[in-house]
Amino acid sequence: MLDTLLLSRIQFATNISFHILFPTITIALGWFLVFFKVRYDITNHPVWLRAYRFWVKIFALTFALGVVSGITMSFQFGTNWPGFMEKVGNIAGPLLGYEVLTAFFMEATFLGVMLFGMNRVSPRVHTLSTIVVAVGTTISAFWILSLNSWMQTPAGFELRNGIVYPTDWLAVIFNPSFPYRFFHMLLASGLTAAFLIAGVSSYRLLKKDNKHAPNMTLKVSLTVACLLAPLQIFVGDLHGLNTLQHQPQKVAAMEGAWETQKGLPLVLFAIPNEDTRTNDFAIEIPKAASLILTHDLNGEIKGLNEFEGAHPPVKPVFFGFRIMVGMGMLMIAVAFITRLSLWRNKRLSHWQLKILVAMSFSGWVATLAGWYVTEIGRQPYLVSGVLTVEEAVTTVASSNVAISLAAYLLVYIVLLVLYIRTLFYTADKAVQVEEYDYSIVEEVRHA
Amino acid sequence: MLNPEMLSYIYGGLMALAILVYAILDGYDLGVGILLPTNNDTDADTMIASIGPFWDANETWLVLAVGLALIAFPMAHSIILQALYLPITVMLIGLIIRGVAFDFRAKAKVKHKKLWDTMFKLGSILAAFMQGFMLGLYVMSFETSMLSLLFALLSGAGVVGAYTLIGAAWLVLKTEGELQSKAIHWCQFAGRVTFIGVIAVSIVNPLINSDVYKAWFESPTLAVLLTLPVLCLALFVVQDRILQTLKLNTKKGGWLPFALSAVIFILCFFGLTYSFYPYVVPGQLTIFDAVAAPESLNFLLYGVIVVVPTIIIYTIFSYRVFWGKVQPLSYY
Numbered sequence: 173m174l175d176t177l178l179l180s181r182i183q184f185a186t187n188i189s190f191h192i193l194f195p196t197i198t199i200a201l202g203w204f205l206v207f208f209k210v211r212y213d214i215t216n217h218p219v220w221l222r223a224y225r226f227w228v229k230i231f232a233l234t235f236a237l238g239v240v241s242g243i244t245m246s247f248q249f250g251t252n253w254p255g256f257m258e259k260v261g262n263i264a265g266p267l268l269g270y271e272v273l274t275a276f277f278m279e280a281t282f283l284g285v286m287l288f289g290m291n292r293v294s295p296r297v298h299t300l301s302t303i304v305v306a307v308g309t310t311i312s313a314f315w316i317l318s319l320n321s322w323m324q325t326p327a328g329f330e331l332r333n334g335i336v337y338p339t340d341w342l343a344v345i346f347n348p349s350f351p352y353r354f355f356h357m358l359l360a361s362g363l364t365a366a367f368l369i370a371g372v373s374s375y376r377l378l379k380k381d382n383k384h385a386p387n388m389t390l391k392v393s394l395t396v397a398c399l400l401a402p403l404q405i406f407v408g409d410l411h412g413l414n415t416l417q418h419q420p421q422k423v424a425a426m427e428g429a430w431e432t433q434k435g436l437p438l439v440l441f442a443i444p445n446e447d448t449r450t451n452d453f454a455i456e457i458p459k460a461a462s463l464i465l466t467h468d469l470n471g472e473i474k475g476l477n478e479f480e481g482a483h484p485p486v487k488p489v490f491f492g493f494r495i496m497v498g499m500g501m502l503m504i505a506v507a508f509i510t511r512l513s514l515w516r517n518k519r520l521s522h523w524q525l526k527i528l529v530a531m532s533f534s535g536w537v538a539t540l541a542g543w544y545v546t547e548i549g550r551q552p553y554l555v556s557g558v559l560t561v562e563e564a565v566t567t568v569a570s571s572n573v574a575i576s577l578a579a580y581l582l583v584y585i586v587l588l589v590l591y592i593r594t595l596f597y598t599a600d601k602a603v604q605v606e607e608y609d610y611s612i613v614e615e616v617r618h619a
Numbered sequence: 620m621l622n623p624e625m626l627s628y629i630y631g632g633l634m635a636l637a638i639l640v641y642a643i644l645d646g647y648d649l650g651v652g653i654l655l656p657t658n659n660d661t662d663a664d665t666m667i668a669s670i671g672p673f674w675d676a677n678e679t680w681l682v683l684a685v686g687l688a689l690i691a692f693p694m695a696h697s698i699i700l701q702a703l704y705l706p707i708t709v710m711l712i713g714l715i716i717r718g719v720a721f722d723f724r725a726k727a728k729v730k731h732k733k734l735w736d737t738m739f740k741l742g743s744i745l746a747a748f749m750q751g752f753m754l755g756l757y758v759m760s761f762e763t764s765m766l767s768l769l770f771a772l773l774s775g776a777g778v779v780g781a782y783t784l785i786g787a788a789w790l791v792l793k794t795e796g797e798l799q800s801k802a803i804h805w806c807q808f809a810g811r812v813t814f815i816g817v818i819a820v821s822i823v824n825p826l827i828n829s830d831v832y833k834a835w836f837e838s839p840t841l842a843v844l845l846t847l848p849v850l851c852l853a854l855f856v857v858q859d860r861i862l863q864t865l866k867l868n869t870k871k872g873g874w875l876p877f878a879l880s881a882v883i884f885i886l887c888f889f890g891l892t893y894s895f896y897p898y899v900v901p902g903q904l905t906i907f908d909a910v911a912a913p914e915s916l917n918f919l920l921y922g923v924i925v926v927v928p929t930i931i932i933y934t935i936f937s938y939r940v941f942w943g944k945v946q947p948l949s950y951y
Contacts, residue, residue: 229726233722233723236718239675239678240714242682243711244715246685247685247700247707251707251708254696254700254701258697261690261911261915262914265690265691265693265915266690266916269686269922270922273683274926276683277679277934281676281934281936281937283676284672284673284675284676284937284941287672288671293940335912337914341918566701567701572704572705575705576708579708579712583715587715590727597728
């Protein structure tokens with residue numbers, strides 16, 4: 173029988189991995205919707221309304237999955253990690269509280285107006301509601317990433333009788349890793365949504381949807397991907413440097429660096445071996461890791477052996493990092509190549525469309541891999557240097573956790589399959605709709 | 620900087636307010652879910668449309684209530700949530716199923732719509748029942764005796780009845796024609812069942828819980844206190860008579876059953892909090908023992924003062940946008 177600690181960890185990982193899939197889409201998709209709606213308000217061209225109406229349905233579905241899995245998250249702290257709130261609740265509590273107060277209510281309330289109120293409010297109020305929803309999702313990301321970053325790089329607090337008390341709220345909120353993680357995540361969301369839009373638009377084009385809207389959304393999403401991808405490399409690099417400064421053991425695990433050395437090679441592939449504390453089957457580029465991390469060929473990087481017994485498990489961090497970077501590189505290449513073809517030939521080839529469909533969820537893979545790197549990279553701590561995961565776990569019997577974990581797993585697998593199927597089914601239905609039905613457009617404008 | 624005692628009152632009050640608002644608001648949309656017919660597509664569409672723009676925000680009050688417990692009374696939060704581990708899991712799965720069913724029923728293949736309606740109904744019943752069940756266990760200080768389990772089952776059924784009542788009353792307010800006539804009957808039936816439920820819980824609770832008995836029957840203001848249940852029961856009777864009149868003429872007073880149901884919820888909730896005040900975990904922790912650090916609660920209070928009135932304003936705005944009898948849901 174697995175123990176409560178391991179089961180609780182698996183359950184939390186399951187819950188948060190499932191949950192983050194949906195906000196990752198909605199944070200940026202909200203802004204895409206704002207773009208479509210504003211373009212429609214300015215140009216009055218029905219293609220923008222078409223794009224809006226199709227993607228608002230996907231938004232609604234994605235948002236609903238985010239909400240229900242998010243409610244589950246809000247209970248997990250108390251049910252499985254009571255030690256977390258007892259020890260650092262004075263910090264975590266207000267940050268979560270501000271998220272609920274400044275984001276959740278706003279998103280949920282204006283979502284109703286945005287989804288169902290188009291013919292009940294003026295176009296201006298409707299566009300405003302769409303903007304408020306997008307702002308809400310971004311504010312929500314702000315607070316939760318502030319808390320997550322505080323757990324990675326805690327600041328602005330003091331310990332009294334083993335309990336954390338805040339001393340400087342600005343230092344808490346804008347803790348050292350927060351700005352990097354926040355922008356890294358926003359860009360990840362932008363790329364995830366862009367590839368989803370490109371993938372589903374390509375799917376519609378492959379299904380012989382010869383309307384204007386899927387071509388338009390394909391173009392917009394690929395343009396956005398081309399703009400955000402280089403920015404993400406830049407922010408990702410800054411984030412890595414920040415991690416090197418505050419959590420060197422995480423970087424050592426990412427790089428598979430066992431010994432402290434000057435001129436650290438960049439390990440392209442290897443299988444880290446924690447027993448021999450070396451890398452098997454390593455393929456390396458000499459000195460490249462030092463160059464990337466210190467911007468100096470002979471820069472010194474601390475190895476894992478400096479942190480023996482207090483560093484994260486190496487394999488998941490090492491491979492997670494390579495999956496994230498690899499997927500990111502693939503996304504950049506595909507975005508640039510397809511956008512260039514679109515510019516030159518005005519259309520994409522059959523194969524290019526198929527590749528984009530296959531990459532509809534590439535953002536999910538990269539984002540999850542990235543989160544695994546940063547979260548597993550924090551182990552064995554829950555809050556770096558303050559609280560270990562083991563100290564925070566519940567006293568609930570392991571059999572109860574096993575039951576709840578099994579139930580969540582079952583529900584989540586079914587929901588994930590249904591979500592993806594419904595997404596493409598909605599696209600199938602859109603294919604069958606006739607080209608612009610101007611009567612609907614007119615109705616909306618006059619309502 | 621406010622002192623811990625003041626903060627205990629403020630946050631205790633806020634948490635109570637969040638739970639009460641949640642029970643009324645999500646109560647009506649869970650109630651509509653409980654009543655959802657699986658053999659009448661037109662009625663189901665109208666009923667879903669009546670809660671469509673609101674359910675999401677309604678459920679956020681649950682997150683706020685749990686959040687406030689977590690923030691202001693972290694010790695109490697972890698005791699309660701660990702004690703209720705499995706019922707919470709079941710409730711959450713109920714809420715997940717009904718939340719996604721709401722979207723899937725409109726977006727998945729037409730042949731699956733009935734299945735999603737059934738899921739919506741089951742999820743709603745599960746969530747409502749579990750909330751009542753947990754309330755029962757809470758009232759019994761999380762004892763695991765046969766007696767307290769039976770009481771929790773009774774309490775679960777009571778909450779299903781109460782949510783059905785307020786859900787039906789919402790439909791009386793928001794629908795017209797044949798569906799409204801049905802809703803009036805549902806409301807009357809649910810009102811009578813809930814009436815019996817409230818009486819049963821009110822009699823059983825002080826008999827099996829001596830602290831509750833003391834709070835009510837050894838209080839010097841017993842006579843004043845007793846007006847509360849008397850008033851509550853009188854409202855049930857008034858509501859029943861109003862529904863009888865509505866059967867003949869639906870033109871006037873369609874909002875009354877919902878308003879009365881909300882007042883009944885408020886009175887029952889007040890009775891409940893009075894029974895346990897100042898305990899946040901019955902018999903174990905008071906709000907004063909459990910309160911978090913003042914520097915944290917003061918910091919959040921700025922947000923509360925600015926944001927909570929704003930939330931109330933835009934909630935009213937949203938209800939005004941969708942004012943009047945329900946129209947079919949559409950994305951454009």
